[in-house]
Amino acid sequence: MALIEIEHLSHAYPMGEGGQHVALEDVSLAIEAGEFVAVLGSNGSGKSTLAKHLDALLLPTNGTCRIDGMDTKNADQVWRIRQKVGMVFQNPDNQLIAAVVEDDVAFGPENLGVPPREIRQRVDEALAAVGMTKFRTFAPHLLSGGQKQRIAIAGALAMQTECLVFDEATAMLDPEGRAEILSIVKKLHDEQHITMVYITHFMEEAAVADRVIVLDHGKLAMDGTPREVFARADELQELGLDVPLSVELGAKLRNDGIAIPQEIVTEDDLVQALASLVPSHQRNAANDERRAGVQRSMNDKSDAKGGVPVAD
Numbered sequence: 001m002a003l004i005e006i007e008h009l010s011h012a013y014p015m016g017e018g019g020q021h022v023a024l025e026d027v028s029l030a031i032e033a034g035e036f037v038a039v040l041g042s043n044g045s046g047k048s049t050l051a052k053h054l055d056a057l058l059l060p061t062n063g064t065c066r067i068d069g070m071d072t073k074n075a076d077q078v079w080r081i082r083q084k085v086g087m088v089f090q091n092p093d094n095q096l097i098a099a100v101v102e103d104d105v106a107f108g109p110e111n112l113g114v115p116p117r118e119i120r121q122r123v124d125e126a127l128a129a130v131g132m133t134k135f136r137t138f139a140p141h142l143l144s145g146g147q148k149q150r151i152a153i154a155g156a157l158a159m160q161t162e163c164l165v166f167d168e169a170t171a172m173l174d175p176e177g178r179a180e181i182l183s184i185v186k187k188l189h190d191e192q193h194i195t196m197v198y199i200t201h202f203m204e205e206a207a208v209a210d211r212v213i214v215l216d217h218g219k220l221a222m223d224g225t226p227r228e229v230f231a232r233a234d235e236l237q238e239l240g241l242d243v244p245l246s247v248e249l250g251a252k253l254r255n256d257g258i259a260i261p262q263e264i265v266t267e268d269d270l271v272q273a274l275a276s277l278v279p280s281h282q283r284n285a286a287n288d289e290r291r292a293g294v295q296r297s298m299n300d301k302s303d304a305k306g307g308v309p310v311a312d
Contacts (some may be wrong), residue, residue: 001068146181
């Protein structure tokens with residue numbers, strides 16, 4: 001049984017004069033425990049609506065959403081569902097409630113009635129996992145956006161959650177902050193095997209997932225590995241989505257007659273593909289020239305100081 005099971009899920013928001021806006025329409029998918037799934041889609045595609053169903057913040061208009069076998073429509077199961085699934089939202093200020101970092105992380109376990117000694121251990125472990133131990137006594141409002149998101153993640157970890165849902169959690173961060181959060185997500189997935197559902201607008205972030213789901217106007221449009229999905233670059237662009245820069249550049253190089261593999265996804269993939277096109281003797285010659293250049297630079301600096309050049 002999958003950790004997350006969604007069957008024919010539809011969700012409609014009521015509108016004025018008896019109307020409604022259908023945000024999700026007949027979506028069916030399953031996510032296994034330990035998967036890292038990225039969810040893509042343009043504005044209004046239903047990504048955030050889907051995310052809220054995973055934590056029972058929204059209930060299906062039609063269809064079902066089950067978390068570890070528990071139906072989100074069952075009010076008696078909602079508290080257990082929210083222990084299993086933690087959410088990190090776009091704006092961390094909406095999640096931080098305490099005046100001190102460690103108190104904020106402890107808030108969830110305290111409400112579960114966890115013994116104080118265990119709460120302390122959970123808080124220590126959660127802060128260490130996100131690299132925020134030295135900030136434990138800080139006021140959250142003094143932290144950067146990326147640091148606040150780390151605290152939000154730590155709060156979910158302290159609940160011993162089995163699944164983390166990121167609803168565009170890096171959208172308000174600068175590139176450095178985004179990279180830090182993505183690095184933590186990958187580390188938690190790799191080391192603690194936490195199931196990750198990662199909603200994002202940034203294609204480079206989706207490229208590191210195990211699986212990519214694409215929504216379009218509330219419907220499931222694509223579902224596959226990053227290589228399978230990003231190989232359909234033209235279709236993605238028709239849906240109003242970009243592709244990773246490495247995918248776009250690889251496609252342009254292929255159009256120019258350069259033998260770049262179709263399955264390029266990450267920057268490392270592209271670098272390796274380009275390197276393989278260079279004959280080995282040319283690569284060796286280039287490496288020799290680089291080493292010689294470094295040696296000349298060292299010798300020049302040594303001469304300027306009246307020293308003795310260092311032999312290669």
